[in-house]
Amino acid sequence: MAETHPPFRKNTAHQAQRSGPWLSLVLVALSLLMIAPFVWMALTSFKTLSESSDPEWMPGAFRWGNYPEVFKIIPFLRFAANSLVIAGWVTVLQVFTSALAAFSFARLEWPGRDRVFFLYLATMMLPGLVTLIPTFQLMVRMDMVDTYLGLVLPAAFGAFGTFLLRQFMLGIPRALDEAAEIDGASKWQIFWDVILPLSRPGLVTLAIFTFMGNFQSFFWPLVMMKTVDKFPLPVGLMFFDTERGQATHLLMAAVTMSVVPLIIIFVLLQKQLIRGIQLGGVKG
Amino acid sequence: MSGLGKRGSPRRRLVSGIAFLLPNILGFAAFTLVPLVMSFGIAFTDWDTLRHNIFRHETLRFVGFENFSWLFHHPDFLHYLGNTFFLMLGLPFAIAGSLGAALLLTRVSHRPVARRGAFIFATLFLTGSGLLLRMGGMSQVGVWFIFGVLAAVSLVAGVLTGGSVYRTLFYLPNFTAGVATFVLWKKLYNPSGPINAALGPVLDGFASVVRSAPDLFSWGVPLACGVVAAALTLWQLWRLRQHWDDATAGPVSVVSGLLMLAVPVGLQLHWLGLSAVTAVGGPLGVVLIGAVLILKRPRRWGPVCARDAGLSAEIALALGLVPLLTLLAVGVTWGSRLPALAAVGLPAPNWLGDYDWAKPAIMIMGLWAAIGSNNMILYLAGLSNIPPELYEAADMDGASPLQRFWHITWPQLAPVTFFIGVMGVIYGLQGGFEMARVMTKGGPAGSTTTLSYFIYIEGFETGRLGYASAAAWVLFALVFILSLLNFRFGNRSAND
Amino acid sequence: MASVRLNPAPAEPNELPTLKRSFLISVALLSLASALLYWTVPGKRTDIPVIYWVTQDDENKRATVAAFHQWLADEHLPAVKLRIDNTNQEPTKKLVQGLSGVGSDIMDLYGYEADLFPATGMIQDVTEDAKRLGFSPAATYPALAPDFIINGRQFGFPRNAGVSLNWINRETFAKYHVPEPPMRWTMDEFEALGKKFVAAANPPGTRERIYFTNLVPREQLRRGLGLANYNETCTRCTLDDPRNVQILERVRRWTVEDHLIPSREEGEAMAADISGDGSMFSHFTSGRFAMIYVGQWALIILRPRGTFQLRAVEPAMDGFVNTDMGGGAVSVYAHSKHLEASIRFLQFLTSPHFNNLIARIADGLPPVPKYAETEEFLRPAAHPNEWGTAAVFAEEARTTGITMSKSPFVLQSILYRVEKELTETMVSGRMTAAEAAKAMGDRLNAEIQLRIDHDPALRKLYDQRVAIQRQIDARRAAGKPVPAAWINDPFHLAYYRAHGWLEKEAKP
Missing domain, CATH: 1.10.3720.10 (MetI-like)
Structure with missing residues (x-):
């Protein structure tokens, strides 16, 4: 698809000329550095509990049984599904509402706009811990404790997404929407048909960030949820911490498994991201 | 440039602006703003969960700025x-x-060689690791082998997928909860964990190097660090002056550049055992003097320069310099102890x-x-x-x-x-x-x-x-x- | 600048729907998945009420639940279903949920929770119920009462009792030909024997150091010298006393110079896991700790790991021998929907059903003392290797056990943190023992000041107690006895009683 648009290929092509074997070496070395802890994690997941505290990386023998063991201790799939659905909804809501808000902040001119925006941004600057008790009390009033909704809603309307997409939309040339407006398009049409498609890399980026962040969120779900069957994965992993110490080998097996769906999702979305970056390479 | 939406009355613009904001701002107000305002109020009270909760209703006292x-x-x-x-x-x-x-x-x-690169990568990775795991029971050699295979696989996959594999690999730390x-x-x-296990031989080797020339290290390391740090600091000062003279940096940039420079100097003084007052006050005084010295200088290229011109470059540079100088200060402070430490072997x-x-x-x-x-x-x-x-x-x-x-x-x-x-x-x-x-x-x-x-x-x-x-x-x-x-x-x- | 290279998007007609289509598809998929998840959450409808108990989920707790159901049936009480809730143990979670009215019915309270939670009012005051149903303090060890009685009101009942002692791995001592410590010993004896052991166990060139013990109980050592964390009325922290300096100096020497106990860093290095306790037992069984300082519940963990030749002795201390007494307190949540049934659980803790169970699994002493006298508890047939230890624990609980000092003006968590942080700082050489002791006193007394400044009720209590403290000090200076009712701190009470400084107490 990219080859049908030579002008946009240039974007990266000019830099690729310089790549040589040394570059690959550096990249491979860096990659190994990034993977190393994961290799350790994966290897530990095959150890026995007593081996898991050895400095030795390799297990004495590969205990595949650790993996079925995980499923015996926790309903792993259930937890993973909970996490996926919760993070999925947060992502969908976040991306959609943030895109709307960002459009308003970046492309519409209304009195008081920038002040409202800065107020928005300022709310991110307060540590979430202090709002924990007020938010929790709000949840109690709204009868949302121990519900999926109570995990989705408070996470879905942050200022981060709005900020990110606003920055993205500021980079899209004004001429585009002006042209559309002259053609008699409504604000909604401009948003839906002009800005949104051009913000694609921003949207995908935000989707990735939001999903990853919420798939891993721990503290809020920990405090909010009471029913085991509704636990998201990070909270569910607490089951490996017992009075008698931590079942490190099983924990590592569970974490190894939890990484897999994320990698798959990332690889899928990343394709979009790359395409998006190549096509959305427009800046004013 | 006449922006979009500049048409229509302010009122209309406000309405449409808010309309787009509405879905986000409603949720935002409910779940972020309300608790936020509550917490702001709380900061000025003596709210203590021990005494103010649904079980004990003692009156909440407004305490002003006491907290x-x-x-x-x-x-x-x-x-x-x-x-x-x-x-x-x-x-x-x-x-x-x-x-x-x-x-x-x-x-x-560059362009991916094959569109299904990701799948090839996945297959390779899986078979590679599968093969390795079949050969269970290996010790340290096995680990090096695993890394070798991983390196080879990522290299091949890198070529096949046009580098997007590296992107995934680099992003890996984000995948764990x-x-x-x-x-x-x-x-x-x-x-006694993996990092120190890997570090041990390196440190042993280094210790024997230090032992072979203890004098060189006892004064060499602090001296070298000190010289480099001083040179960098002077260079930055000179640069600042230069930019001031060239009117490419305004007073705000000069002062903030100096302030950032004062951070590692203060840390250095603190580590050398000076009291906190000296360690903070000294550098601040130097900043003051330096600022006066620079700002008093007449400008070569005329006076036209915004107050905070060049701030961006200044901050970027200073941000890079500060950690570096801090590291050098660490070298100055603790470098001389190296030989004594190395004599008994450098512990990880x-x-x-x-x-x-x-x-x-x-x-x-x-x-x-x-x-x-x-x-x-x-x-x-x-x-x-x-x-x-x-x-x-x-x-x-x-x-x-x-x-x-x-x-x-x-x-x-x-x-x-x-x-x-x-x-x-x-x-x-x-x-x-x-x-x-x-x-x-x-x-x-x-x-x-x-x-x-x-x-x-x-x-x-x-x-x-x-x-x-x-x-x-x-x-x-x-x-x-x-x-x-x-x-x-x-x-x-x-x-x- | 880049306006030359405009808008790729409109040139790509099928680009537009892809984005939105994938969005819509994900929304649809999510809805489907949520619906599935929602409907498959198992319903909890049962005919009889369900109450939840926040505790660990292990076979012993499950046996306890079964025993409770049996006891209800035997006593012809209305049936309830008790469920273990091991997912809500995190202290923050307990606190936030509890304060918001959605806590679990029955909670185990650990460490600082036993202090903080009742103070918030979220724990049911069971004083009257205890009298009615027979689980008042008189039912258990008298020394344990301060653990669940706050200002004369009862907030729970222990589900076990016990003191912490030094467990000795006899094989380790035999291996290095070092004599085992006696039942009662002084700090100097500890030091001499410890040095001998460490020298024997760590010949030059040893890579993994072997330690004499995992820790020494600083609070108990101070008490040995007659010094508690607070004064008699708990209105002042007394950690700035020279006797504390003496103890801190010992601890530093034992850690840094003699290597009898691991420093924080060394302990960190030995920790096999993140949560700490687990590794202590492995090092004990593998011989890296000759002794460990822990309660009788250690047996729960040691039994499945093998047969070890065990003894239990008092921690070494000078002066007034005392041990750290504690009980795992169980409390009832004030907003429990099944208050009556939950309170019944506390009554169950006094029953033979429960006490015999605890005696069998050796999770500390049964809360009701008489059950610690059975043959099965003292000499369990299956574990001859631990014979003798149970009797020591029971005896110490009756004689030397004192609960920890608690002041209504300072939360335990703060005391722990300040004491631990400053001790670590001192051991690492950043402070002298005298400086650390002074800093401990200063900080905790500032904390007392802060608390009473903010709380008028506490201020009143404080003023009353300070007045009493003055009278105590005056009487002590004059060598006259003091009424027991004046003394709030459990250690001082025991210390005064032992020294005959109390006025004649009327026998109840």
């Missing part, structure tokens, strides 16, 4: 504040790391258990997580948005790679850096709570207690919500001021 004044009387509040800022020194490294990673990744992103990452690193940092650090090493350990962990982080993705997006014409023009002028970077890439990335900087400051100053809870419990001897962990303890272990809220709002004020500065510089450089 805040108590904060500054707390024997450790300033210590924790210092910890928080010290850990922030890692931020420039982290930003540089993710920018570096993004630059590297952009260079390789937060708490799991901490558990993982706690294990890695175990004094007890990372999280040692007062002095705990903070660097946490910063290294942060760096690892930051290189391939969300910031890298943002930089990737930013890099691909730079119009190639700019580079082509530069190439025609015969610009060196460094010049290309400094004059094209860096300014063009300003909006991204701005975003990352703001978010980095926001999350950096708030951070450390989960980490402290899981990894160190704020220890040893409070060396990893950040403000957010302090807030957690005050709010949830001691139950003083009013006090915790006050601490949080102090933190807020700090973040706010830093962000405001960032905004000034960011908006300016974004519009440069």
